Structure formats: C-alpha cells, structure tokens
Amino acid sequence: MVARYELIADDLRNEIVSGALPVGSQLPSEAELAERHGAARGTVRQAVAVLAAEGLVGSRQGARRIVLGRARSQSFGELHSFAQWARANGYRFGGQVITQRRRAASAAESARLGPGEVLEVLRLRSLEGEPVLLERTVYAEWVAAAVERIPADCESVTEALYDSIGLVFAYGEHLIDAVSAGAEDARLLGVRRGSPLLRQRRVTTTHEGRPVESSDDRYRAGSVTFSIRNSIGANPLVRQAGDLRSGR
Amino acid sequence: MVARYELIADDLRNEIVSGALPVGSQLPSEAELAERHGAARGTVRQAVAVLAAEGLVGSRQGARRIVLGRARSQSFGELHSFAQWARANGYRFGGQVITQRRRAASAAESARLGPGEVLEVLRLRSLEGEPVLLERTVYAEWVAAAVERIPADCESVTEALYDSIGLVFAYGEHLIDAVSAGAEDARLLGVRRGSPLLRQRRVTTTHEGRPVESSDDRYRAGSVTFSIRNSIGANPLVRQAGDLRSGR
DNA sequence: TAGTGGTCTAGACCACGGT
DNA sequence: CCGTGGTCTAGACCACTAA
Incomplete structure (x- = not known):
C-alpha cells in the first residue's frame, strides 16, 4: 500500500x-x-x-x-549498511572478516549494549576493488550467535541478520570525526601510519529501542564523503566539542 | 506567536x-x-x-x-555558525582574519555563487584558547562589501552580516570528510603537516535560494565531532563516494 | 490587497502490534 | 480483538510576502 x-x-x-x-x-x-x-x-x-x-x-x-537542489537523499539503510549504500549506487564492493572473538563487555559497552558477553568483529570492506573501510563492530550478546553463523565473506551483514532472525536495524546514532591511522588501520587499509581517516562511530537499535551493535568504522581519506543539506528549522546534524577542557 | x-x-x-x-x-x-x-x-x-x-x-x-535519546539537537544556526554553536554550549571562543582579498571567481565558484568577483577570506577560530578551526570562505560579490566592513577580530560573522544588511543564512549543503593538513593548515592550527583534519565544505544560501558563500572549514582532529541521530524513514545524512573510479 | 504557506479542528477509515 | 499510529478529508483562520 x-x-x-x-x-x-x-x-x-x-x-x-x-x-x-x-x-x-x-x-x-x-x-x-x-x-x-x-x-x-x-x-x-x-x-x-x-x-x-x-x-x-x-x-x-x-x-x-x-x-534547493537535485540530489536525492538515500535511505537510512544506505547510511547504516555499507552494502546497501554501495549497491544502490552501483559500486562493486566486498567484505571480509579479519578477526572475530567473544569476550566480556567493558563497562562502557555494558552501558551501551547491556551486560554480559559481546562479540567483537573486525571487517575490511572494499569498494571498486580497493580497501576503503575498516569496521570494528561489537555486537550485543543476544545477536552474537546469529552473527557467528554468517560467512566470513558475506556481502551484507545487515541483510544476513534480517534473513536469519528477522532483525531490523531501525534507529542509529552516529558520531563523525577524523583520526590518525594506527598500525593495524594502516596495514589493512594500505595507507601510511598517521594518515587521516574519516571515523564514524555508531550505536544501532531495533524498533523497540533494544541496542544491537556499537561500531567504530574508519574510511580511507578520499574514499567517501558524508553529505547533508539543512535549513533553518531543521536540525539533523550537530557539532560536538572534543576533549578541550580540562577535567573532561 | x-x-x-x-x-x-x-x-x-x-x-x-x-x-x-x-x-x-x-x-x-x-x-x-x-x-x-x-x-x-x-x-x-x-x-x-x-x-x-x-x-x-x-x-x-x-x-x-x-x-530514543535525551540529547537535544541544536539549531541550524549552530551548525552554520561557529560562534552561535560555541556560545550556545558555553565555550570560550574567538576568531581572527588572517588574509582577505578580492579576486575573479573561478569557473567552479561562478557556478556556485554566480559570476563576477569574489571575496576570499582566511579565518582562524579558537575554542577554549586553542586554535581549532581554519575557515577558507569565498563570498559572492553582492555581500563582499558588507564582509569587508566587518572587523578582523569579529566573533560572529553571521551575526555581523545580519545586523549590517539583514542577511539571513537559511539553507546550507555540507560535505564532510577527512584530509591531511597542508603546510598552511599545519602552521596555523599548530599541528604537524599530514596530520588528520576534519573537513566541512559548505555552500549557504538565503531564503530566496540566492548563494551567499562557499567555504572549506578544517577542524583539528579531536576538537569537534559531528553527531547525527536517524531512523528508518528519515534520511538527513548521505554517504558519497570519492574519486575511486577512473574517469571521475 | 490578493495569494501563499502555517496552524488547527473534527471527523473518518485503514494497517499494524500486542493481547 | 482493541488500541495504536498512519493516512486523508474539508473546512477555517491567521501570518506573511509580494505586487
């Protein structure tokens, strides 16, 4: 309808x-x-x-x-899911799990995802044959088993989770900033240590507000850009200060 | 009302x-x-x-x-204007014009801002006493004279332009990515050459859709974060690919 | 002053979620 | 099944812009 x-x-x-x-x-x-x-x-x-x-x-x-403009905004799914975004825009893309392990949740992770164990997954995503994105994702315990059943070279984790357990990612909060590439970042993305990366940290929940995952995604500089169009009276994007003041 | x-x-x-x-x-x-x-x-x-x-x-x-959350989003003005954002959040802040000159518009600038001359201004903004933001702004010819009348250490250019000629920034398009600090960036922001910067490029227009300015703003890494909360059915932020495919 | 978008009402029917 | 939000109507009055 x-x-x-x-x-x-x-x-x-x-x-x-x-x-x-x-x-x-x-x-x-x-x-x-x-x-x-x-x-x-x-x-x-x-x-x-x-x-x-x-x-x-x-x-x-x-x-x-x-x-005001001709560019069509994409859907939430395309912001949330690398695969959905890449496919909607006609790019060749891929993904590969590098490491995956269960461990106890840290205090911060318990606060975001709930208590218990978490599943930590490191995934490298490629666009047009080049590695562009390194995802460090932490899944809540209640989805860990379903994530572990996903093949290591799965194109779209979001779709795999929907197909297997009917999970829908409905809400997300995203923090965007720039960081230096660490040793692991540099090796896997094929850039020099200390070179700029665009970082997107996010926490995603279901329709019911139940937290699913928390992720730290790092893009090679020049590979992707985030775009937003706004106006007086609309306020989707917010600027936040970092660690500038003592005691914070 | x-x-x-x-x-x-x-x-x-x-x-x-x-x-x-x-x-x-x-x-x-x-x-x-x-x-x-x-x-x-x-x-x-x-x-x-x-x-x-x-x-x-x-x-x-x-x-x-x-x-879904308790954080209150700020207004468009606070995304557009460094001063409005900093003041609303209780930060000490400042600004200083480094260079300012009129020149002919490039082809790309003519397309964005209209033909004729433009006014190019390089401004350094500080937060809590530290330099955090370097703004390279290009103003359309019709606002150039008003911008030139603004003092070099003006705290808020947005407010100065409203007070002097009643100009209201109503719509903006923003592109966010990460870049390496060039020689000038590094010197003025007090970071090493090649270190990561968060870049926000924007084009702003009036209520009538008339372009006012185009800007390339670079934040020192760690100084600010952009935050967004979204959901299925809402799509304020968009990811765009960079220069990955040949011929683009 | 005429036209336009902004606000508000009071009602109707439908699609979906949970019990 | 009932309660909920999603869609839609037909009308009213107001605030603002532009001629």
Whole structure:
C-alpha cells in the first residue's frame, strides 16, 4: 500500500531530478497541486514535507516554495549498511572478516549494549576493488550467535541478520570525526601510519529501542564523503566539542 | 506567536530531558496527549513529529512511540555558525582574519555563487584558547562589501552580516570528510603537516535560494565531532563516494 | 490587497502490534 | 480483538510576502 502523499512526492521529485523544475525555481502552490492530484491540501502538505526533509525544497510563510537542489537523499539503510549504500549506487564492493572473538563487555559497552558477553568483529570492506573501510563492530550478546553463523565473506551483514532472525536495524546514532591511522588501520587499509581517516562511530537499535551493535568504522581519506543539506528549522546534524577542557 | 504544537513539543521534550520519560519508555498515546492539552489529534501529531525530527522519539504503526535519546539537537544556526554553536554550549571562543582579498571567481565558484568577483577570506577560530578551526570562505560579490566592513577580530560573522544588511543564512549543503593538513593548515592550527583534519565544505544560501558563500572549514582532529541521530524513514545524512573510479 | 504557506479542528477509515 | 499510529478529508483562520 503506497500512500497518496508518497505518489505526489514522487511526482514532484521526478520533476526536480529531471530538471523540469530547475534549482531556484518555484513549486506550484499547494492549492494547484491539490487540484492537479485531486487531493486535499493536507495531503499535498505531507508530500512537500517529504521533499523538505530530503533537502530538495525550502519554504517560507507567504512565499512560494523553491527548489534547493537535485540530489536525492538515500535511505537510512544506505547510511547504516555499507552494502546497501554501495549497491544502490552501483559500486562493486566486498567484505571480509579479519578477526572475530567473544569476550566480556567493558563497562562502557555494558552501558551501551547491556551486560554480559559481546562479540567483537573486525571487517575490511572494499569498494571498486580497493580497501576503503575498516569496521570494528561489537555486537550485543543476544545477536552474537546469529552473527557467528554468517560467512566470513558475506556481502551484507545487515541483510544476513534480517534473513536469519528477522532483525531490523531501525534507529542509529552516529558520531563523525577524523583520526590518525594506527598500525593495524594502516596495514589493512594500505595507507601510511598517521594518515587521516574519516571515523564514524555508531550505536544501532531495533524498533523497540533494544541496542544491537556499537561500531567504530574508519574510511580511507578520499574514499567517501558524508553529505547533508539543512535549513533553518531543521536540525539533523550537530557539532560536538572534543576533549578541550580540562577535567573532561 | 508561538504555535500550539511547539508548546506541546516543548512539554514532551522537557519530560524527556528531565528523565521523567526515560530512554526506552513509551510516550502517552496521541489520544491521551490530545485530551491532556485540549488539542486536536493533528496538532499533537505535529508536536511529536518535531521530536521525531530531533531524533528524540521513534514511532511505528500500531505501537506506542518510544523515547530514543535525551540529547537535544541544536539549531541550524549552530551548525552554520561557529560562534552561535560555541556560545550556545558555553565555550570560550574567538576568531581572527588572517588574509582577505578580492579576486575573479573561478569557473567552479561562478557556478556556485554566480559570476563576477569574489571575496576570499582566511579565518582562524579558537575554542577554549586553542586554535581549532581554519575557515577558507569565498563570498559572492553582492555581500563582499558588507564582509569587508566587518572587523578582523569579529566573533560572529553571521551575526555581523545580519545586523549590517539583514542577511539571513537559511539553507546550507555540507560535505564532510577527512584530509591531511597542508603546510598552511599545519602552521596555523599548530599541528604537524599530514596530520588528520576534519573537513566541512559548505555552500549557504538565503531564503530566496540566492548563494551567499562557499567555504572549506578544517577542524583539528579531536576538537569537534559531528553527531547525527536517524531512523528508518528519515534520511538527513548521505554517504558519497570519492574519486575511486577512473574517469571521475 | 490578493495569494501563499502555517496552524488547527473534527471527523473518518485503514494497517499494524500486542493481547 | 482493541488500541495504536498512519493516512486523508474539508473546512477555517491567521501570518506573511509580494505586487
């Protein structure tokens, strides 16, 4: 069942992506869109809210909406899963488990994932034949067994876990910064020690808010970029200070 | 004039931040919230949509909404403006123009900012007394004169431009990656050449979609982190590949 | 001042989750 | 099965922009 407002949003998005509504141009008014699609105004507003959330259009009270950009945002799955992202963008990609072991959870890990044992997995992912990403992932005890059953060269861990135990990654928190490559990072990614890496730390939970995994992912510099489009009134991304003040 | 749904959202947000609604707990149903505030259900849905956009609550059809986190997202202004962010978080901060000059726009700059001259400014920003951010900003010709009137040690360029010509930065696109410090970066930020920097490139426009500036901001590693909370169905952040394939 | 988007209401039906 | 959130309607009034 596809919602009416999704169809209207698709329609408008196609006009933007195709260039029929160029960047900087005005969208039709809500009244006109409502008449064109035979829908109520509220439904049209839901549709343009989708486009606004994608960063494609902006709006201000009293004036027509304008087109801000043509790039289509990808889904949560594509941010969460390297495989889903790479596939959606037509890249050749691969993955290989380097090491995998169970151990007791540290205090910090207990706080994030719950008490007990954790499963620590080191995975190297490649894009277009080159190693680009080193994932150090810690899984909560309740998914550890399912993760251990996954082949070492599995393309998509996310999909494997969905197929095997119906696990859906629903919410994530991500911290993005830059770090120096350590000895292991450098060896596996094929860069010099101390060279820059883009780091994405994340904690992911299920629909119910149950923590699944905590990960430290490091990208070779130049291999990927994170992109965000925002506006006054929208605030998806936040800047946080590091360890600047004494006592922190 | 504060909207009704904003008041309801504030109310719920306070309960979350104060811990009255702990992380993982369920929100009251829409019907109950509507009755409690004497509002229609649609208004209540607007309120919880605000919290969902902030990443504080998640929802799924058929089940109660749950609390995902307590951290309050900051505003667009705080992502856009170093000064607004630093002030909102209680940091001591400063800024100093290093160099500033007018020149002809390159082809890429003309495409982003419009044709003609541009004003190129190199600014060093400090946090808690330490240099942490080097901004290389290129302003469009129509704001160049106003920027040139700003004192070299101005704390907040964003606010200065609002006060002087009423300019409001409304929309921004940001690209985040990691790079090596060049000679100039290293000297001004007080790090070694080749050490990692977190880079944020951005293009900002007015409400009308008119481009104002394009900037390359580089943070010393460890000084700041970007944070994002997302969910299935929300997609503020996007990953993009770099220069991996031949011919790109 | 006319047109536009922002807010709000009161109701309806449906899809899904949990019991 | 009931309660929940998701979708949709038809209308109203207001705040703001632009001519």
